[in-house]
Amino acid sequence: MLLRPASGLPVREQRSRLASCGKRDGREGAMDDQGRSVMSKMQPRDGQCLSRRALLSAGVGMAAFAASPAGIAHGATSRRPRTLLFDDGWRFCRGDVEGGERPGFDDRGWTAVQLPHDWSIEDLPGAPKSTAPWVPPVANWSTEPSKRKNPFQPTYPAATPGGPPLRVGPFDAVASAGGWGAGWTVGGIGWYRKMFTAPDLDGGERAEICFDGAFSEAEVWLNGVKLGSNVYGYAAFAFDLTPHLRPGHANILAVRIANEGETSRWYSGSGINRHVWLTVTGPVRIAPWGVAVSTPTISRTAAEVLVDIEVENHRAEAAPIEVVARLRDAKGRKAGQGRAKLILPAAGKAASSVAIKLAKPRLWSPDRPDLYTAEVSIIAGGRVTDSCSARFGVRSIAVSAQTGLTINGQPVKLKGACIHADHGILGAVAIDHAERRKAELLKRNGYNAVRLGHHMFPQAFLDACDELGLLVVDEVFDVWEKPKGRTNDYSKHFKQHWRSDLERMIRQDRNHPSVIFWSIGNEIEERITPRGVEIAAELREAILALDRSRPLTAGINGPTGANGEPARRSIDVVGYNYQLLSYEKEHERYPDMIIMSTEQYARDIHDGWRKAEANPWLLGEFVWSGIDYLGEVGAGSSELKPNPPPRMDFGSIFLWDYPAYIAGCGEIDILGRRKPQGLYRDVLWGRSPLELLVQRPTPAGTYERESSWGWPDELESWTWGERGDVPMTVRAYTSGDEVRLLLNGSEFGRKSVATPGDKLTASFDVPFAPGELIAVAYRGGIEIGRKRLETVGAPARVRLRAERSAIAASPNDLAYIHAEVLDEKGRKVPDAQIALTFSLEGEGRLRATGSANPRGLKSFSDPNTLTFHGEALAIVQPGHKRGSAIVKVTSPGLKGDAVVVRLG
Numbered sequence: 001m002l003l004r005p006a007s008g009l010p011v012r013e014q015r016s017r018l019a020s021c022g023k024r025d026g027r028e029g030a031m032d033d034q035g036r037s038v039m040s041k042m043q044p045r046d047g048q049c050l051s052r053r054a055l056l057s058a059g060v061g062m063a064a065f066a067a068s069p070a071g072i073a074h075g076a077t078s079r080r081p082r083t084l085l086f087d088d089g090w091r092f093c094r095g096d097v098e099g100g101e102r103p104g105f106d107d108r109g110w111t112a113v114q115l116p117h118d119w120s121i122e123d124l125p126g127a128p129k130s131t132a133p134w135v136p137p138v139a140n141w142s143t144e145p146s147k148r149k150n151p152f153q154p155t156y157p158a159a160t161p162g163g164p165p166l167r168v169g170p171f172d173a174v175a176s177a178g179g180w181g182a183g184w185t186v187g188g189i190g191w192y193r194k195m196f197t198a199p200d201l202d203g204g205e206r207a208e209i210c211f212d213g214a215f216s217e218a219e220v221w222l223n224g225v226k227l228g229s230n231v232y233g234y235a236a237f238a239f240d241l242t243p244h245l246r247p248g249h250a251n252i253l254a255v256r257i258a259n260e261g262e263t264s265r266w267y268s269g270s271g272i273n274r275h276v277w278l279t280v281t282g283p284v285r286i287a288p289w290g291v292a293v294s295t296p297t298i299s300r301t302a303a304e305v306l307v308d309i310e311v312e313n314h315r316a317e318a319a320p321i322e323v324v325a326r327l328r329d330a331k332g333r334k335a336g337q338g339r340a341k342l343i344l345p346a347a348g349k350a351a352s353s354v355a356i357k358l359a360k361p362r363l364w365s366p367d368r369p370d371l372y373t374a375e376v377s378i379i380a381g382g383r384v385t386d387s388c389s390a391r392f393g394v395r396s397i398a399v400s401a402q403t404g405l406t407i408n409g410q411p412v413k414l415k416g417a418c419i420h421a422d423h424g425i426l427g428a429v430a431i432d433h434a435e436r437r438k439a440e441l442l443k444r445n446g447y448n449a450v451r452l453g454h455h456m457f458p459q460a461f462l463d464a465c466d467e468l469g470l471l472v473v474d475e476v477f478d479v480w481e482k483p484k485g486r487t488n489d490y491s492k493h494f495k496q497h498w499r500s501d502l503e504r505m506i507r508q509d510r511n512h513p514s515v516i517f518w519s520i521g522n523e524i525e526e527r528i529t530p531r532g533v534e535i536a537a538e539l540r541e542a543i544l545a546l547d548r549s550r551p552l553t554a555g556i557n558g559p560t561g562a563n564g565e566p567a568r569r570s571i572d573v574v575g576y577n578y579q580l581l582s583y584e585k586e587h588e589r590y591p592d593m594i595i596m597s598t599e600q601y602a603r604d605i606h607d608g609w610r611k612a613e614a615n616p617w618l619l620g621e622f623v624w625s626g627i628d629y630l631g632e633v634g635a636g637s638s639e640l641k642p643n644p645p646p647r648m649d650f651g652s653i654f655l656w657d658y659p660a661y662i663a664g665c666g667e668i669d670i671l672g673r674r675k676p677q678g679l680y681r682d683v684l685w686g687r688s689p690l691e692l693l694v695q696r697p698t699p700a701g702t703y704e705r706e707s708s709w710g711w712p713d714e715l716e717s718w719t720w721g722e723r724g725d726v727p728m729t730v731r732a733y734t735s736g737d738e739v740r741l742l743l744n745g746s747e748f749g750r751k752s753v754a755t756p757g758d759k760l761t762a763s764f765d766v767p768f769a770p771g772e773l774i775a776v777a778y779r780g781g782i783e784i785g786r787k788r789l790e791t792v793g794a795p796a797r798v799r800l801r802a803e804r805s806a807i808a809a810s811p812n813d814l815a816y817i818h819a820e821v822l823d824e825k826g827r828k829v830p831d832a833q834i835a836l837t838f839s840l841e842g843e844g845r846l847r848a849t850g851s852a853n854p855r856g857l858k859s860f861s862d863p864n865t866l867t868f869h870g871e872a873l874a875i876v877q878p879g880h881k882r883g884s885a886i887v888k889v890t891s892p893g894l895k896g897d898a899v900v901v902r903l904g
Contacts, residue, residue: 082388086209086276087115087811089194094119096189101221101254107193114811115276117192118269120185120259121427121860123169129859131164136659136855138833138868139696140713141638141704146655157658164659169859173658177260180654181486183267183631183661184857187216187259190271193252200247204283206314207245209253210238212274212430212458216259223252231493232501233259233268234421234455236508238288241278261488265478266420266663267631269428274458282385283314284321284344284378289507293374293392294549295361298408303361303394305336307354307374313344320344322379325354329362330371363408364393364513366448369469371513391466393513399551399573401592404616407471407516413612414471414619415685416449417442417626417667418599421457424630424670425850425860426875430458432812437803439464441672442626446687451598451622454478454522454555456505465514472512473553473575473598473622475519476505480535482525498535499542506546515550518543519598520570522555523577527567536570555598560586568593573619580604580611587617597621602636602665602677602711606759609684623681624709628666628852633657636665637854638706638713645703655707662854665709669852671818671873676714683733683760690736690777690785694718695729715869717830718789723768730764736777736784744771793823795832797895800887807878809904814847815876817887817899821867832870837890838863840876843883843903848875878903 091110099105123129147157157173159166166173171184178187201207211218215233219226223246227239245251259270290310297304307325320343327336338354362370372394377387398406405412419442423434435458442450449471455478465472477498478484483491509515520539526532540552551572558564560582568574575598576582586593596619600608605623612618628636634656662670667678674682682688693714698704704712712729720728732739737754739762740747751762766773770791777785803816821832840846848860853868865872876885882904890896 082281082386083277083279086194086196086278089196090115090117090272091193092117092119092271093191094122094188095191096256097191100191100193100256101219101226102224103252105193105254110191110193113192116273116429116431117271118273118427118429119190120182120187120267120270121170121425121429123859123861124167124172124175124186127167127169127172127859128165129169129862130864131168131659131857134162134164135833136164136853136857136866138831138853140664140710140854141640141698142656143640145639146634146657164855164857166658168857169862171659171661171857178262178264178631180633180657181262181265181267181631183633184658185267185630185661187261187263187270189260190257192255192257192272195250195252197249198241198245198247198251199280201242201245201280204315205242206281206283206285207241208238208279208281208288209241210236210277210279210288211272212236212276213456214255214257214272214274215268215270215428216263217257218272219256221252221254231497232490233263234457235501235504236274236456237504262486263488263490265484265486265489265632266629267422267428269422273428274430282378282380284319284380285312285314285386286310286376286378286388287312287349289504291374291376291388291390291511292507292547293390293511294547295392295394295396298361298363298394298396301360303358305356305358305372305374305392305394307338307356307376309352309354309376309378310349311342311344311352311378312349313347316346318343318346319380321385323352323354324377324379325356326375327356327358328373328375335359335372358394361394364395364466364469365407365410366412366469366471369393369467369513371466390511391463392511393466395513397516397550399594399619401587401594401617404594405516405619411616412448412471412620414449414596414621415447416451416471416473416596416620416622417447418451418453418622418624419626420453420629420631421455422630424628425848425873427630427860430460431814431877432460433807433814435460436464437672437814437816438627439468439470441668443468443470445668445674445678446682446685447626449473449620449622450626451475451519451555453625456509459508462509462512462514466512470514471516472514473517473519474505474509474515475522475555476502476539477521478523480521480524480526480532484523484525498539502539502542503546506543510547510549517553517573518547518550519553519555519575522598523557524554524567527554527556528559528564529566533566533569536567540570553596553598557599561589577624578604580608583611583615583618587615591617593617594619599624601708602667603706603708605677605681606684610756623667625663625666627668628670628675629663630661630670632663633660633854634707635663635709636707636711638704638710640698640702641705643701643703645705653708655705655710656854659857660854661857662852663709664854665707670850671852671871672816673852673869673871675711677711679716680733680760683735686735688785689734690739690775690787691733692716692773692775692787692789693731693733694720694773694789695731697723697726697728715830716789718771718773719791719830720768725767727765728768730766730773730775732762732764732775732777732787733760734762734775734777734785735760736779738778740776740778741766742772742774742776744769790827792827792829793825795821795829795834795891795894796824797822798834798836798889798891798897799826800889800897800899802887802899802901804901806902809843809878809880809882811877811879813878815844815878815885815887815901817874817876817901819867819872819874819889819897821870821891821894829870832867834867834870834891834894836865836867836872838865838874839888839890841886841888843881844876844878844885844901846874846887847877849873876901 230237287310336356338356451473557577577599637655851868
């Protein structure tokens, strides 16, 4: 029997890791496998407030420091960058070690890793790569009821004859402390170490290390001296290296990360899963996230741009300084300038404001996301001692019950999606292209808004939202002082750390024009208690002290009416989760209340949007969820139940158990493909006049019962094998008023879709016959859309499709390669489950492979995978070398394919 210690790893596994991760041997610094000193590669970042795309691909390393003139700090006149990316050259050990913080510790047995890094998505030692010979089913529904007595508590499944192993790839149903919430992955403790040669610090310069996030609790040492800790895994944090840095010599940075017990309700990942940066400035410098740009007045002819700057003086004497702020448009052209003077107290701080008139501003909006940049420099003693840049947009936000949400005076309805921060088979690593791709998927599929659930997101994602015009509800906490059934979540730290963590989020995110709401929490347990009211008021006061340009909201899952008034007291817009039936009553009671649906069930897609369209006081909606994610297993699940179904069956929650590891409720799956409920939404939003889907038939005597977030197991398929006369449920979703269905050239039937009760749906029971199924939609007798499904042949070949044919030669870029199973005529086989093997030649590495099968447990680093719905995905990560990556795919008995992606 395996004991499960606090780390989540079996005792014997922890012991083996302790033995293999290294020991003290008196050596100085980290060594590679050949005993050579490990020198880091670093890339630049101009400032913590600048978009990081160009900086992440610049590739400037330590040589940039040598080029800097002695005594000149890092500003516009310096030849060395202010901030460098610090992601390369790390070593990692999964497990706790004694003395891992000491400079002389021998880490030669540790694994070389590239940040961002998530150890919970990596294979467990000794775990099989796949579930073979067990093959995961392709049907969405479970055949057995969930064994969980409490749907919000993890269970630990037992092995079953012929079933999947309880340990495969990164999954362990026994050792996973988070169980179904964490998608059966394992946390624990991990160590990171990095050796680097520090630059010379001249004239009182300062060096600082900044982590964009590390989950869950981090402790950091430099050369054996503890710098500090951070307890909120989604928050950025920084430490001053200056007192303990050894310029010109090897320095050892050590980080211990603990992610023990039930730390999250969803898959969080473990480790330093966001970027790390090294910043070097002069002694008179801009404070971290110390530039705030606002636009208090806007007209068509001019806008007032207010640049607020916080400056620090690390000298022992007072310093008179000049602050210079320059505005540039998206093409880099100068758009305005202002100056201010102030005297900094010795070893103190001061704030300054520079007001700049911007002529004929180009306004930022979801349709035209025009951006500007504010370049800020600090001049002391006639020299530039520091500078950084902040992107911003010129736009106004207003909300009212009478006019709804307006941006720049124009009404906007929120077509929103809630999302979590993981990236499916990549885990929770915040690689920049993965962040941008997530925003692009949402925008491409018709969403104009996103709600971040339920914590701070990486800056690369917000940068992408700025550039794409995707509106953001920026949410800070999922818990306050009371936990949500978890033994080790952030609630234990809230009292001591909420203020600093909240302030870091506001300071870091306030320049993003995409952020239009601050959310103080989601479904907070104590929301209507006296203590909860007190906390909410404190949160509001802290936010408004830093930013008064955005409304405040929260995700509230009841109660409504007078009983819910305490939860609404400190917010401007009431975010209701799953309260669709209460909206009209709330408006009758409180005519000036402004509401938005911050979470919504799949079954409420139609009615929720119709209410938002009809009422200005209902700003819009956010479906749970926009993109599928790991953990919270079975939110979008279904199960088989015996006939006959009850007249009213609103489903249940979390109907899947192990081996399912995905929530299943996304309108986009973890590969990036639109799911059936997303296709329905396309019709509802007018993006498509007609969609045609067929529900997978259940065994005789049963029906499919969906969870509260679920959707019937539908496919765009008319390939169902030998069905005899068993009728198939065919659904045509249309914005027309009539649907005509043809089977093999003959009209099968017509149905009206003219009333609100039809909810855009025409259903037909059609006996399966191979051939062709066509739906034609009409409005007023005129054809508005036509969809065709046909019976395809057996799998014959695999086709590869790269989302992009050329990417940067940078670990922060990724190539997504889709594999599709086709028949001899080149038609996709819509429900094929085929074994594939990917391979890569050339530069880069095969980072992950997998499918969207919610039960498709596997090693994601294994090049072998099974398709699901006829498709699988391979992800290639470049290094720093230019060249080409040739991705190939093979499958037994099928013709393979290859695709070339240029790197650099």
